[in-house]
Amino acid sequence: MAMAQVQTVDPTRIRRMLAQNKAQIRFTLAVCAHCSMCASSCFLYETRGRDPKYMPSHKMIHSIGYMFRRRGNVDLQELRSIGDIVWNRCVLCTRCYCPLGVDIPYMIGLARRICRDQGVYRRYDEG
Numbered sequence: 001m002a003m004a005q006v007q008t009v010d011p012t013r014i015r016r017m018l019a020q021n022k023a024q025i026r027f028t029l030a031v032c033a034h035c036s037m038c039a040s041s042c043f044l045y046e047t048r049g050r051d052p053k054y055m056p057s058h059k060m061i062h063s064i065g066y067m068f069r070r071r072g073n074v075d076l077q078e079l080r081s082i083g084d085i086v087w088n089r090c091v092l093c094t095r096c097y098c099p100l101g102v103d104i105p106y107m108i109g110l111a112r113r114i115c116r117d118q119g120v121y122r123r124y125d126e127g
């Protein structure tokens with residue numbers, strides 16, 4: 001799936017959006033025990049040969065988690081990689097389940113919102 005082409009990243013806007021959700025992100029990163037129990041609830045993980053890149057926790061940690069750890073200081077290449085995770089490896093079906101209460105779809109959705117705000121999103125009119 002083609003992604004919109006952008007030339008620059010605005011870390012100030014990313015920082016602002018992260019700050020608005022700081023408590024939830026902190027909770028998520030502190031609580032996630034990397035137990036992989038959410039994996040089997042994601043049909044994409046199950047139908048992509050159980051590739052770890054499709055595990056809900058992996059997608060969450062390498063998108064919103066990465067941006068949060070970097071305090072919003074991500075470059076264009078990193079943002080595009082995050083965009084690939086949140087747009088192409090998750091459909092936000094909200095079926096993933098975490099027994100510890102992590103709201104994985106919310107976190108991936110937040111990463112999508114940040115990418116969208118930076119101009120990194122899906123294009124359906126390109127090959």
Ligand code: SF4
Pocket residue numbers: 031032033034035036037038039056057097098099100101102104
């Ligand atoms: S999100 Fe929940 S189920 Fe998934 S690895 Fe983290 S703690 Fe385990």
Ligand code: SF4
Pocket residue numbers: 041042043044045055056059089090091092093094095096104105108
């Ligand atoms: S919301 Fe995303 S990560 Fe969760 S089950 Fe659906 S496709 Fe998988």
